Amino acid sequence: MPAKEKSLEDLFHETLKDIYMAEKRILTALPKMAKAVNSDELRQAFEKHVDETEGHLERLDKVFEIIGKPAKGKKCEAIEGLIAEGQEIMKDFKNSDALDAGVLSGAQAVEHYEISRYGTLITWANELGHSDAVPLLAQTLEEEKNTDATLTQIAESTVNQQAAA
Amino acid sequence: MPAKEKSLEDLFHETLKDIYMAEKRILTALPKMAKAVNSDELRQAFEKHVDETEGHLERLDKVFEIIGKPAKGKKCEAIEGLIAEGQEIMKDFKNSDALDAGVLSGAQAVEHYEISRYGTLITWANELGHSDAVPLLAQTLEEEKNTDATLTQIAESTVNQQAAA
Numbered sequence: 001m002p003a004k005e006k007s008l009e010d011l012f013h014e015t016l017k018d019i020y021m022a023e024k025r026i027l028t029a030l031p032k033m034a035k036a037v038n039s040d041e042l043r044q045a046f047e048k049h050v051d052e053t054e055g056h057l058e059r060l061d062k063v064f065e066i067i068g069k070p071a072k073g074k075k076c077e078a079i080e081g082l083i084a085e086g087q088e089i090m091k092d093f094k095n096s097d098a099l100d101a102g103v104l105s106g107a108q109a110v111e112h113y114e115i116s117r118y119g120t121l122i123t124w125a126n127e128l129g130h131s132d133a134v135p136l137l138a139q140t141l142e143e144e145k146n147t148d149a150t151l152t153q154i155a156e157s158t159v160n161q162q163a164a165a
Numbered sequence: 166m167p168a169k170e171k172s173l174e175d176l177f178h179e180t181l182k183d184i185y186m187a188e189k190r191i192l193t194a195l196p197k198m199a200k201a202v203n204s205d206e207l208r209q210a211f212e213k214h215v216d217e218t219e220g221h222l223e224r225l226d227k228v229f230e231i232i233g234k235p236a237k238g239k240k241c242e243a244i245e246g247l248i249a250e251g252q253e254i255m256k257d258f259k260n261s262d263a264l265d266a267g268v269l270s271g272a273q274a275v276e277h278y279e280i281s282r283y284g285t286l287i288t289w290a291n292e293l294g295h296s297d298a299v300p301l302l303a304q305t306l307e308e309e310k311n312t313d314a315t316l317t318q319i320a321e322s323t324v325n326q327q328a329a330a
Contacts, residue, residue, distance in 0.1 A: 098172055155285075
């Protein structure tokens with residue numbers, strides 16, 4: 001007997017597991033990034049985002065509850081690649097004035113991954129009638145967008161000027 | 166003698182090599198994605214983006230010229246992870262009504278990676294005084310944002326409704 005055909009519900013569930021793992025990996029990576037950088041403003045932005053990320057995981061726990069599945073992640077190759085790239089920059093630019101600019105750019109790539117994923121999940125939650133999940137996902141999406149905007153502001157105002165000095 | 170400290174110019178160059186490889190990988194992946202999907206509208210969006218991606222590579226060639234370096238890529242772990250994730254969805258949802266929604270979401274994750282990278286490169290090109298590079302990078306950024314917006318529109322209007330039917 002062939003396996004039951006996969007549905008949008010399955011896709012939603014798979015993508016939820018994917019972003020759950022991504023958030024967990026980010027929670028581990030952010031303190032290392034905060035420790036590595038020289039700019040106090042950038043460090044504080046990373047530290048603030050650690051707290052936010054804990055909130056994102058709690059909201060994802062609730063979304064798993066809404067769809068009646070256990071909260072668990074699965075290997076997310078995209079976030080592994082993004083984090084590996086960030087680690088490479090931290091190593092290669094360790095004693096460089098451009099370190100902060102590099103770490104910041106890696107963080108923005110991660111934010112954009114999350115912005116894309118949460119946007120997708122919101123569209124699907126609407127399609128699937130998981131209306132209780134929508135505001136939870138939307139609140140996190142808003143925080144990811146705000147973090148990205150804060151990082152752009154820091155990049156334009158200080159970090160890059162230091163790096164080019 | 167210690168190696169010369171790396172500069173923002175080096176970081177710009179490294180990131181240029183990274184996105185150059187990403188664009189090349191995308192150029193290979195897009196026709197496979199176009200072939201896999203069921204929606205004509207989505208297929209046409211992917212096919213249009215193949216042409217645009219060729220233009221992005223030509224613009225990057227010019228940016229390499231501006232900084233006086235040979236146009237070449239380097240391994241980009243982020244794009245490898247993003248493409249691997251997309252391939253996994255194509256395999257797991259091969260005969261599913263949700264296939265298009267999944268492939269589309271993977272394409273949007275790739276677009277967001279590029280949006281982040283081009284945004285970063287523009288900020289750095291400005292800092293470094295590579296003013297001729299800025300409009301080239303900005304034109305590509307605009308096309309990536311438009312592609313992402315088109316994909317969102319297709320997702321909301323047709324693909325997800327098919328998948329949830």
